[in-house]
Amino acid sequence: xxxxxxxxxxxxxxxxxxxxxxxxxxxxxxxxxxxxxxxxxxxxxxxxxxxxxxxxxxxxxxxxxxxxxxxxxxxxxxxxxxxxxxxxxxxxxxxxxxxxxxxxxxxxxxxxxxxxxxxxxxxxxxxxxxxxxxxxxxxxxxxxxxxxxxxxxxxxxxxxxxxxxxxxxxxxxxxxxxxxxxxxxxxxxxxxxxxxxxxxxxxxxxxxxxxxxxxxxxxxxxxxxxxxxxxxxxxxxxxxxxxxxxxxxxxxxxxxxxxxxxxxxxxxxxxxxxxxxxxxxxxxxxxxxxxxxxxxxxxxxxxxxxxxxxxxxxxxxxxxxxxxxxxxxxxxxxxxxxxxxxxxxxxxxxxxxxxxxxxxxxxxxxxxxxxxxxxxxxxxxxxxxxxxxxxxxxxxxxxxxxxxxxxxxxxxxxxxxxxxxxxxxxxxxxxxxxxxxxxxxxxxxxxxxxxxxxxxxxxxxxxxxxxxxxxxxxxxxxxxxxxxxxxxxxxxxxxxxxxxxxxxxxxxxxxxxxxxxxxxxxxxxxxxxxxxxxxxxxxxxxxxxxxxxxxxxxxxxxxxxxxxxxxxxxxxxxxxxxxxxxxxxxxxxxxxxxxxxxxxxx
Amino acid sequence: xxxxxxxxxxxxxxxxxxxxxxxxxxxxxxxxxxxxxxxxxxxxxxxxxxxxxxxxxxxxxxxxxxxxxxxxxxxxxxxxxxxxxxxxxxxxxxxxxxxxxxxxxxxxxxxxxxxxxxxxxxxxxxxxxxxxxxxxxxxxxxxxxxxxxxxxxxxxxxxxxxxxxxxxxxxxxxxxxxxxxxxxxxxxxxxxxxxxxxxxxxxxxxxxxxxxxxxxxxxxxxxxxxxxxxxxxxxxxxxxxxxxxxxxxxxxxxxxxxxxxxxxxxxxxxxxxxxxxxxxxxxxxxxx
Numbered sequence: 001x002x003x004x005x006x007x008x009x010x011x012x013x014x015x016x017x018x019x020x021x022x023x024x025x026x027x028x029x030x031x032x033x034x035x036x037x038x039x040x041x042x043x044x045x046x047x048x049x050x051x052x053x054x055x056x057x058x059x060x061x062x063x064x065x066x067x068x069x070x071x072x073x074x075x076x077x078x079x080x081x082x083x084x085x086x087x088x089x090x091x092x093x094x095x096x097x098x099x100x101x102x103x104x105x106x107x108x109x110x111x112x113x114x115x116x117x118x119x120x121x122x123x124x125x126x127x128x129x130x131x132x133x134x135x136x137x138x139x140x141x142x143x144x145x146x147x148x149x150x151x152x153x154x155x156x157x158x159x160x161x162x163x164x165x166x167x168x169x170x171x172x173x174x175x176x177x178x179x180x181x182x183x184x185x186x187x188x189x190x191x192x193x194x195x196x197x198x199x200x201x202x203x204x205x206x207x208x209x210x211x212x213x214x215x216x217x218x219x220x221x222x223x224x225x226x227x228x229x230x231x232x233x234x235x236x237x238x239x240x241x242x243x244x245x246x247x248x249x250x251x252x253x254x255x256x257x258x259x260x261x262x263x264x265x266x267x268x269x270x271x272x273x274x275x276x277x278x279x280x281x282x283x284x285x286x287x288x289x290x291x292x293x294x295x296x297x298x299x300x301x302x303x304x305x306x307x308x309x310x311x312x313x314x315x316x317x318x319x320x321x322x323x324x325x326x327x328x329x330x331x332x333x334x335x336x337x338x339x340x341x342x343x344x345x346x347x348x349x350x351x352x353x354x355x356x357x358x359x360x361x362x363x364x365x366x367x368x369x370x371x372x373x374x375x376x377x378x379x380x381x382x383x384x385x386x387x388x389x390x391x392x393x394x395x396x397x398x399x400x401x402x403x404x405x406x407x408x409x410x411x412x413x414x415x416x417x418x419x420x421x422x423x424x425x426x427x428x429x430x431x432x433x434x435x436x437x438x439x440x441x442x443x444x445x446x447x448x449x450x451x452x453x454x455x456x457x458x459x460x461x462x463x464x465x466x467x468x469x470x471x472x473x474x475x476x477x478x479x480x481x482x483x484x485x486x487x488x489x490x491x492x493x494x495x496x497x498x499x500x501x502x503x504x505x506x507x508x509x510x511x512x513x514x515x516x517x518x519x520x521x522x523x524x525x526x527x528x529x530x531x532x533x534x535x536x537x538x539x540x541x542x543x544x545x546x547x548x549x550x551x552x553x554x555x556x557x558x559x560x561x562x563x564x565x566x567x568x569x570x571x572x573x574x575x576x577x578x579x580x581x582x583x584x585x586x587x588x589x590x591x592x593x594x595x596x597x598x599x600x601x602x
Numbered sequence: 603x604x605x606x607x608x609x610x611x612x613x614x615x616x617x618x619x620x621x622x623x624x625x626x627x628x629x630x631x632x633x634x635x636x637x638x639x640x641x642x643x644x645x646x647x648x649x650x651x652x653x654x655x656x657x658x659x660x661x662x663x664x665x666x667x668x669x670x671x672x673x674x675x676x677x678x679x680x681x682x683x684x685x686x687x688x689x690x691x692x693x694x695x696x697x698x699x700x701x702x703x704x705x706x707x708x709x710x711x712x713x714x715x716x717x718x719x720x721x722x723x724x725x726x727x728x729x730x731x732x733x734x735x736x737x738x739x740x741x742x743x744x745x746x747x748x749x750x751x752x753x754x755x756x757x758x759x760x761x762x763x764x765x766x767x768x769x770x771x772x773x774x775x776x777x778x779x780x781x782x783x784x785x786x787x788x789x790x791x792x793x794x795x796x797x798x799x800x801x802x803x804x805x806x807x808x809x810x811x812x813x814x815x816x817x818x819x820x821x822x823x824x825x826x827x828x829x830x831x832x833x834x835x836x837x838x839x840x841x842x843x844x845x846x847x848x849x850x851x852x853x854x855x856x857x858x859x860x861x862x863x864x865x866x867x868x869x870x871x872x873x874x875x876x877x878x879x880x881x882x883x884x885x886x887x888x889x890x
Contacts, residue, residue: 181697292700295733360615371651374669381673381747387733395738396671405651413651424614427607526698526739 034060039112039534046096046110046534051121054113058097058127067099067109069463070128070450071538072547072564073135075142080168083532083553091116093144096549097124098536098564102447102461105468108536115144123149130450130572137568141166141282156275156601160212162205165280172283179287179557240268243583247276251354251587254597258574258586267586270578272571277601285561290316291391291526293561298385300563301599303346306339306376307541309389314471315537315548316391320530322522328393329473330514334406335388336472336539337503337510338376341414342369343542344454344496344503347594348421351493354591355434361425368409368417375406392522403511410507418500426494435490439577439589442487449572453544455593458495459487465540476513477506489585492592529556543567543594563602567595625655633657638667670780673734673747675727678769679776687770688744690718695736695745703729704736723766728758743787746776750877775878 034053039046049057061067076094078086091114098108115121123146124131135146136155143164146152154161163170206212246257257273281300285293297312298305310332317324324332346369349362373383378399380388388394425431441449443459456463464481466474482498484491530552538547544566551560570593578586625631633656638646647659648667659666676695679688696704709721736745748771755761777784 180700180702182702288700289698291698291735295700295731295735364614364618367657370657371653374649374651377672378669379671381669381671381734382732385732399669399671408651420614424611428611429604429607432607526735 039110046112048112048114051113051115055122055124055127057111058124061099061109062127066101066103068447069100069102070097070124070130071100071108071545072096072098072536072549073124073131073138074549074562075138075144076551076560077142077166077168081553081559082555085532089114093117093142095121095138095144098547102463107469110536120145120147122147125149128450129448130569133569133572140164143167156278160206160210160215162207165283180289180292239263245583245586252590253350253595256597256600258590260583260586262583265582267578267581267583270575270586272574274597274600277597279602281563281602282561286558289526289556290528290530290558293558294389295385295387298387299598300565300602301541301543301567301596302384303596304339304343304542305384305386306335306388307539307546309386310336311537311539311541311546312548313389313391314539315535315550316530318537319533319535319550319552320391320528322392324393325518325521326515327517328519328521330510331394331398331519332389333472333474334507334510334514337506338372340503340542341500342372344500345369345421348493348496351588351591352425352431354588355431364424365421368414371409371413375402375409378402390520391528393518393520395520397519403514406507407511410504410511414504415501418497418504422497426497431493432490434588435493436488438489438581438585439592440488441573441577445576446487446573449576451544451570451573453540453566453570454492454495454499455544455570455573457481457483458491460485465538465545471537471539477509479505489588489592527556529554538564541566543596544570565599565602567599571595571600621654622656631656668749670782672749673732674751675730675732675748675753676725676736676745676769677748677771677776678723678766679744679746680770680772682772682774687719688742689720689723690742690744691720692741694739694741698735698739700733700735701729701731720766723769725764725769726762727753727764728762746780749779771874772878775874778878
């Protein structure tokens with residue numbers, strides 16, 4: 001991407017601050033007969049698209065309407081739907097696309113594509129390369145095949161896994177009941193472990209025609225060179241080899257594997273391999289009641305449980321129409337911004353760790369995290385798994401003196417600590433030498449790969465959901481969206497520092513204005529039954545765009561619960577960013593994406 | 603100039619080093635300022651938000667003073683005044699539990715009629731996710747979060763499946779651990795009782811007034827024969843209950859002498875009480 005394009009993107013984005021209403025895109029020409037109906041009258045607006053016209057319509061939206069960001073691709077299995085909204089529709093599956101415009105801001109265009117069982121759909125990867133991992137996930141969990149997908153594979157589960165677990169007729173080996181609360185966990189009165197009921201080897205089924213003994217890990221998708229032949233100078237005759245970085249590797253921040261093809265030290269191609277921590281969070285979410293999901297969201301991105309709570313609470317509030325009292329709104333913003341500071345200092349520390357500055361910057365960076373976690377513990381009872389938000393507010397009011405302590409933190413301690421980090425690292429020649437120009441990807445590429453959050457802001461796109469589509473009360477605060485034009489490792493490090501400073505600014509204002517009053521309103525208790533319909537709510541989580549897509553059929557349990565996790569989707573860009581750089585750089589490039597495996601694998 | 607960034611960074615590290623080193627060389631480092639000294643060199647540290655320098659806590663010799671709202675594994679409250687469980691076996695906690703780790707068996711009287719008392723109460727601590735929904739939705743304030751986090755054992759089963767005896771703690775233990783919330787609850791309870799009393803008084807007054815107004819109109823609702831029969835029945839019932847209680851006491855005595863289970867339970871309760879007292883002492887010390 002040339003400089004002029006970068007400035008164009010920046011200029012286009014400067015209008016983002018103005019809220020643009022989600023307008024229905026005017027339909028013309030080729031796209032006209034693609035829309036065959038509306039999903040439902042009284043829920044969130046969504047268009048039903050003819051499956052064969054999908055790619056044409058997506059192209060039209062991208063090129064003519066400016067919807068350049070494919071946020072979420074997911075699927076719903078409607079075979080057990082108990083509601084009335086889908087009367088007269090036979091197709092079992094429905095693919096759901098959420099598209100946004102980073103230039104216009106505002107709400108989404110929601111597309112539904114109805115798919116009968118055993119049919120294929122055209123892949124969106126040709127128009128939005130960012131659909132790659134999400135379509136893989138839909139294939140893995142629902143078994144829907146996408147035609148034209150470059151590398152459709154089981155991404156979270158392994159090849160020997162029988163069935164597609166998110167289908168409603170798939171039951172796990174220790175299945176007790178479809179929904180919680182279970183009638184009895186101990187029907188005969190004696191205690192049983194679930195894992196005792198799945199003795200491996202006796203109770204395991206494999207897909208038909210699949211033999212565990214002859215199976216070898218597939219290397220068919222080990223990517224061939226994506227780099228141009230002259231990307232490296234070879235004085236020696238070398239052959240490219242396939243190397244696994246991980247799954248047990250200190251640089252991968254968890255159990256994660258990078259399948260690389262390297263020649264010498266240079267990476268020719270890289271493919272992320274994940275799913276080692278997969279626990280089918282979404283299936284668990286469908287069996288839980290609405291409220292029970294709240295502590296489970298803590299376990300997604302476990303560094304930022306507060307913002308996970310917030311995203312889920314907002315999604316359900318949107319669906320059920322629950323109001324939040326004023327004080328709770330402020331408390332939510334304070335918690336979300338504190339957790340952003342926690343995340344960014346943590347991430348800065350560990351980018352430096354990956355660069356080889358072992359522990360010193362990391363430990364300095366998380367000093368203030370300690371204080372913030374103390375504050376979290378004081379109000380919610382836990383440092384990491386806060387479980388603090390509820391539908392309609394937060395569960396308990398702040399304790400006495402909490403606000404004063406938080407004010408001290410926001411006004412004195414945090415600014416000082418961030419300045420110190422800045423002094424410690426930003427001018428450091430080694431950080432610059434390792435970071436400048438490494439892992440570069442243009443803003444246009446990043447957006448088309450559905451990358452969000454600090455990653456795109458470090459490439460010059462001033463897109464922040466807090467401004468583009470304000471939720472909570474973010475429109476009341478005065479803060480900026482920092483951007484850097486470079487789009488390399490150093491910019492991704494530095495943007496986090498700048499963002500943490502903006503968060504401190506929001507904290508100062510919120511702690512100044514916070515009113516007294518109720519903290520929990522509405523009827524969002526454990527018997528909640530939201531009206532039929534669907535809702536998608538995204539927030540600017542510290543790692544990027546965190547979205548919750550929920551479907552209700554007016555029962556006590558969610559019919560569909562999907563997490564659009566920023567860590568997972570940002571990995572779309574990992575391969576393209578690493579090509580042409582050294583192995584040691586790949587470690588830092590991964591570190592600068594800032595993933596948490598709890599959220600990647602779900 | 604090349605190298606200035608490095609030097610600047612080194613300056614920051616030097617500052618940190620000096621701060622922590624000098625502080626740590628003092629006879630009383632600043633992080634111990636508000637701490638509570640226990641025997642055998644153990645400490646409970648209350649780390650203020652202004653703490654600078656050395657922040658490391660040398661667990662297990664040093665521990666943090668836990669905030670009141672800290673939640674770990676639930677505990678059941680034993681009302682020492684009334685001498686009964688607060689739990690009524692309504693089962694709401696088991697319903698709202700996200701991982702479904704609570705299992706309750708309701709008690710029944712001699713006729714097999716269920717009574718509002720749990721016979722068994724299990725929590726699988728290996729599955730519990732410390733969300734504290736059971737506490738939030740308990741209508742009787744019978745289940746609360748314990749602060750005891752050192753639960754390591756060698757086997758998951760049966761050690762981590764807590765039964766009623768292991769979960770039950772006296773009310774004083776809870777009061778020492780959650781002083782603010784306990785006070786608030788007592789206040790609410792007192793108010794509710796007062797209201798109830800006021801209502802009852804008003805009712806009695808009204809009834810009295812009514813009785814005065816229409817004494818002649820009132821008729822005895824039951825004939826003397828009926829009343830006599832009821833009295834006899836009641837006497838028989840109370841006699842049966844007494845007999846049973848005596849028998850039950852015998853049985854339990856036998857059981858305790860046989861297995862020593864009760865002794866163990868008592869010892870545990872004593873231990874918990876002692877811990878509660880210790881905690882209360884710590885709190886007092888830390889406050890004043």
